[in-house]
Amino acid sequence: xxxxxxxxxxxxxxxxxxxxxxxxxxxxxxxxxxxxxxxxxxxxxxxxxxxxxxxxxxxxxxxxxxxxxxxxxxxxxxxxxxxxxxxxxxxxxxxxxxxxxxxxxxxxxxxxxxxxxxxxxxxxxxxxxxxxxxxxxxxxxxxxxxxxxxxxxxxxxxxxxxxxxxxxxxxxxxxxxxxxxxxxxxxxxxxxxxxxxxxxxxxxxxxxxxxxxxxxxxxxxxxxxxxxxxxxxxxxxxxxxxxxxxxxxxxxxxxxxxxxxxxxxxxxxxxxxxxxxxxxxxxxxxxxxxxxxxxxxxxxxxxxx
Amino acid sequence: xxxxxxxxxxxxxxxxxxxxxxxxxxxxxxxxxxxxxxxxxxxxxxxxxxxxxxxxxxxxxxxxxxxxxxxxxxxxxxxxxxxxxxxxxxxxxxxxxxxxxxxxxxxxxxxxxxxxxxxxxxxxxxxxxxxxxxxxxxxxxxxxxxxxxxxxxxxxxxxxxxxxxxxxxxxxxxxxxxxxxxxxxxxxxxxxxxxxxxxxxxxxxxxxxxxxxxxxxxxxxxxxxxxxxxxxxxxxxxxxxxxxxxxxxxxxxxxxxxxxxxxxxxxxxxxxxxxxxxxxxxxxxxxxxxx
Numbered sequence: 001x002x003x004x005x006x007x008x009x010x011x012x013x014x015x016x017x018x019x020x021x022x023x024x025x026x027x028x029x030x031x032x033x034x035x036x037x038x039x040x041x042x043x044x045x046x047x048x049x050x051x052x053x054x055x056x057x058x059x060x061x062x063x064x065x066x067x068x069x070x071x072x073x074x075x076x077x078x079x080x081x082x083x084x085x086x087x088x089x090x091x092x093x094x095x096x097x098x099x100x101x102x103x104x105x106x107x108x109x110x111x112x113x114x115x116x117x118x119x120x121x122x123x124x125x126x127x128x129x130x131x132x133x134x135x136x137x138x139x140x141x142x143x144x145x146x147x148x149x150x151x152x153x154x155x156x157x158x159x160x161x162x163x164x165x166x167x168x169x170x171x172x173x174x175x176x177x178x179x180x181x182x183x184x185x186x187x188x189x190x191x192x193x194x195x196x197x198x199x200x201x202x203x204x205x206x207x208x209x210x211x212x213x214x215x216x217x218x219x220x221x222x223x224x225x226x227x228x229x230x231x232x233x234x235x236x237x238x239x240x241x242x243x244x245x246x247x248x249x250x251x252x253x254x255x256x257x258x259x260x261x262x263x264x265x266x267x268x269x270x271x272x273x274x275x276x277x278x279x280x281x282x283x284x285x286x287x288x289x290x291x292x293x294x295x296x297x298x299x300x301x302x303x304x305x
Numbered sequence: 306x307x308x309x310x311x312x313x314x315x316x317x318x319x320x321x322x323x324x325x326x327x328x329x330x331x332x333x334x335x336x337x338x339x340x341x342x343x344x345x346x347x348x349x350x351x352x353x354x355x356x357x358x359x360x361x362x363x364x365x366x367x368x369x370x371x372x373x374x375x376x377x378x379x380x381x382x383x384x385x386x387x388x389x390x391x392x393x394x395x396x397x398x399x400x401x402x403x404x405x406x407x408x409x410x411x412x413x414x415x416x417x418x419x420x421x422x423x424x425x426x427x428x429x430x431x432x433x434x435x436x437x438x439x440x441x442x443x444x445x446x447x448x449x450x451x452x453x454x455x456x457x458x459x460x461x462x463x464x465x466x467x468x469x470x471x472x473x474x475x476x477x478x479x480x481x482x483x484x485x486x487x488x489x490x491x492x493x494x495x496x497x498x499x500x501x502x503x504x505x506x507x508x509x510x511x512x513x514x515x516x517x518x519x520x521x522x523x524x525x526x527x528x529x530x531x532x533x534x535x536x537x538x539x540x541x542x543x544x545x546x547x548x549x550x551x552x553x554x555x556x557x558x559x560x561x562x563x564x565x566x567x568x569x570x571x572x573x574x575x576x577x578x579x580x581x582x583x584x585x586x587x588x589x590x591x592x593x594x595x596x
Contacts, residue, residue, distance in 0.1 A: 053416045056594035074418050081416035085409040089312070091319040103308045104417035148413060158416075 004067070006031050006156045006187040007052065012061035014047050020211035021047035024061065027206055027216060031155070032185045034178060036192065036202035036219075038292075040300055044211040045191045046084055049158055052189075053081050066156055077106050080154035084161045084191070086145040090134035094125055094144045097133060098151050105152035119147035122177060138165040146174065157181060160191040175201050199223075199292040207299050215299050225290045227262040232284035233275055247271055259288070306423040306430070313401075313431025322397050323435055326389075327442075333389065334446050337382050341454045344378055375455040376546045380561040382447040383545070387472055387538045388504075390440045394473035395496045397435070398480040400489035401428050402586075406595055407489070415595060422587040429481055429583055436473040444469045448545070461544040468541045468572070472534050475575055476500060478582035479532075485589040499532050507535025514565035522565055529567065533575045539563035540571065 007029040014021035022044040029035040039045045050056045068075040088097055098116040120126040123143040142165040163171040178188050178201050206216035240250050248262040275282050317323050405411045444466050451457040483492040510525020529536040542563040
């Protein structure tokens with residue numbers, strides 16, 4: 001079965017006079033994909049999401065959501081959104097808020113009750129469903145916001161910092177919700193500063209800086225990056241000398257431990273066999289995988305110095 | 306649109322805007338009713354004194370004075386009720402859009418399959434329903450008090466209620482339109498100033514008509530075009546005080562009366578004015594970036 005793009009943007013740009021909100025953003029998110037959108041404060045993440053949701057109008061460029069152009073109001077039946085600065089009618093109860101959002105999202109009236117009960121269970125707020133939202137903690141308000149975004153069972157969900165007010169258990173529960181949506185073929189566009197969370201749940205990420213995407217791709221490919229290998233071995237005097245240049249370069253050397261960058265991953269077994277063949281005693285050879293944080297910091301700091 | 310309208314109406318109820326207004330209105334009506342009661346007593350005792358002392362006034366002249374006094378107090382009540390309902394319209398809707406943009410409440414709402422025009426029309430309908438309900442209760446209470454204490458006629462109640470409801474709706478449209486453009490505080494100041502200009506213009510027009518100063522009358526007409534609420538009040542005054550066969554009325558009612566009578570076309574104008582501001586609100590909100 002062909003995989004359809006749920007978000008496609010082409011040169012999507014928002015300018016505020018001279019100031020750049022977002023510039024020439026091109027990205028694609030497929031159905032069933034969890035997409036992480038990263039960037040420092042003020043990079044343009046929220047501007048981009050707000051353009052897609054229809055809160056702000058792009059200066060130029062185009063985008064399609066679930067196959068429909070921006071501005072198609074009715075496609076929003078299939079979209080859910082949790083805003084970063086979530087704020088709801090605090091004079092309503094949680095249940096009333098969900099009923100209101102279900103009505104706005106054109107959920108058939110006969111499905112309201114079942115859907116609302118399901119959402120209240122999902123975000124674990126059923127006990128407080130009939131209390132006024134003004135009595136909710138910040139974390140509970142974020143949970144009811146997630147429920148409001150999900151009440152129409154959307155095919156595409158935008159979550160802007162969905163765990164900012166949650167404790168570690170709440171964060172884990174949100175990750176589970178996101179994973180279960182993926183299993184059901186739903187797509188999630190996740191704006192977050194919490195890199196570890198993005199790393200745990202996302203298939204694909206893009207990093208935005210000063211309004212432009214500076215890095216994007218599948219998480220696996222981005223984290224593979226350079227081939228860095230840490231070696232601990234004895235009797236390897238001279239091995240990392242001038243001849244080593246055919247493998248790559250030495251990044252650091254301390255006692256029997258050397259950190260090297262190889263030209264490609266095919267060189268890892270070759271390097272191991274060469275060390276052993278040269279009489280070296282190989283105690284450890286491990287490939288260093290970059291973390292998303294290292295990637296993010298490298299990209300964001302690049303050019304700032 | 307109906308979902309937004311019902312939520313707006315519920316908000317007015319839940320936030321106790323309507324209930325607080327009703328409680329304070331009861332206080333106003335109590336004070337007003339007590340005032341009417343003592344005026345009625347005063348009129349009766351004066352009448353008895355005249356008769357006993359064989360006063361110079363004829364029966365016709367006596368009736369004329371009584372009629373004018375009663376109508377003046379009826380108008381006084383309606384004038385203040387008009388101010389109350391107008392201020393309620395401004396204060397209830399002053400942050401209807403701006404505050405929800407400022408605090409982010411609209412973000413989740415506008416991501417739903419709803420057109421922005423429906424948000425504005427829904428809010429207008431919800432507030433309008435609340436104001437219409439309140440205005441009807443207030444107006445009927447004042448007429449009822451006057452009928453009960455003075456035995457005033459209730460003729461013309463229906464068209465007068467209609468105009469009395471139209472007053473806050475005109476201000477509601479202006480306030481919601483302002484709320485799509487300005488911050489809540491700025492909008493409150495602007496809406497209140499626009500209303501005040503209309504009221505002062507209306508007063509000036511009546512004083513001008515009494516003193517026959519054409520310039521004041523003209524300026525009053527111009528301000529009525531700028532803000533037609535006062536002109537609507539003058540039309541109510543004409544309807545409930547009846548045809549002006551009483552020569553005392555014009556002067557005794559003072560600025561609360563309608564010496565300078567607005568044209569009936571002003572009703573049509575007020576409807577168009579209200580519709581125009583709703584349209585302005587829809588257009589401004591549709592174009593606005595919700596950051």
